[in-house]
Amino acid sequence: MIALSDYARVVVFTGAGMSAESGVPTYRGRGGIWQQYDYEDYACESAFRRHPQRVLDFHELRREQVLGCEPHAGHAHLASLQRTHPSLSIVTQNIDGMHQRAGGAVAAELHGSLWRLRCAQHGVVEDAAAGRFARRDCAQCGRPLRPDITWFGDMIDEAVFAQARALIEMCSLFVCIGTSAVVWPAAGLIPFDVRQRPHLVEINPEPTDGSARFDQVLRASASALPELLVP
Ligand code: NAD
Numbered sequence: 001m002i003a004l005s006d007y008a009r010v011v012v013f014t015g016a017g018m019s020a021e022s023g024v025p026t027y028r029g030r031g032g033i034w035q036q037y038d039y040e041d042y043a044c045e046s047a048f049r050r051h052p053q054r055v056l057d058f059h060e061l062r063r064e065q066v067l068g069c070e071p072h073a074g075h076a077h078l079a080s081l082q083r084t085h086p087s088l089s090i091v092t093q094n095i096d097g098m099h100q101r102a103g104g105a106v107a108a109e110l111h112g113s114l115w116r117l118r119c120a121q122h123g124v125v126e127d128a129a130a131g132r133f134a135r136r137d138c139a140q141c142g143r144p145l146r147p148d149i150t151w152f153g154d155m156i157d158e159a160v161f162a163q164a165r166a167l168i169e170m171c172s173l174f175v176c177i178g179t180s181a182v183v184w185p186a187a188g189l190i191p192f193d194v195r196q197r198p199h200l201v202e203i204n205p206e207p208t209d210g211s212a213r214f215d216q217v218l219r220a221s222a223s224a225l226p227e228l229l230v231p
Pocket of ligand 1: 014015016017018019020021024025026093094095096097111177178179180181182183186203204205206207208220221222223
């Protein structure tokens with residue numbers, strides 16, 4: 001068990017495993033989305049240029065799937081810890097918006113969000129109401145809006161990455177939940193090799209390539225967070 005009161009600043013870093021118990025499908029592994037679909041047809045900029053409507057259809061399906069799932073006790077617990085411990089920041093690789101639906105505040109969505117679209121010229125459009133997108137083309141120029149997600153071959157938004165890095169540099173406790181930490185550059189944010197290393201905790205039911213480098217490993221599921229992290 002980890003008492004947050006022992007630490008001035010906390011970063012919780014989450015990956016697909018955070019939402020697995022809510023039923024949000026992972027991308028890799030058994031039953032993963034990339035076993036059914038070829039990402040080159042649905043999750044890269046060139047696919048969007050070739051077939052924007054097909055790519056948008058695919059993302060509407062992802063949104064419908066996520067809306068069919070509910071945040072679990074782990075999401076709710078993080079949100080409630082943020083109320084007693086306002087310096088707890090959530091940095092996520094997830095695009096599903098589950099932390100926010102549980103009432104949590106997310107400091108950095110490294111890979112964007114299913115609930116936003118963007119126009120290359122006119123910027124980001126929030127669209128969180130339903131499975132279907134409210135609109136598929138830019139109200140100003142009429143071009144197709146693309147999901148505001150970091151697809152294969154995209155760069156992570158620099159400002160979002162810098163925000164995450166700044167929070168991680170200042171934290172004294174870093175808790176990594178439900179990520180295999182193989183997707184770069186996000187995985188490089190785990191502060192293994194820094195001079196002032198925070199206490200590093202991994203929460204994951206399975207070992208990962210990085211497990212041996214954490215100070216503390218809790219072989220547990222994300223929904224068990226209420227028993228693992230206490231105010
Ligand atoms: P990953 O699929 O590579 O690894 C998932 C990790 O979660 C594994 O280590 C697994 O052991 C662990 N895990 C499984 N069940 C768990 C549970 N109940 N509690 C805690 N941990 C559990 O995921 P990743 O490292 O996040 O990388 C995948 C990338 O794909 C991410 O960058 C993310 O952007 C994207 N993605 C997002 C979602 C989402 O938004 N929910 C879903 C799939 C993929």
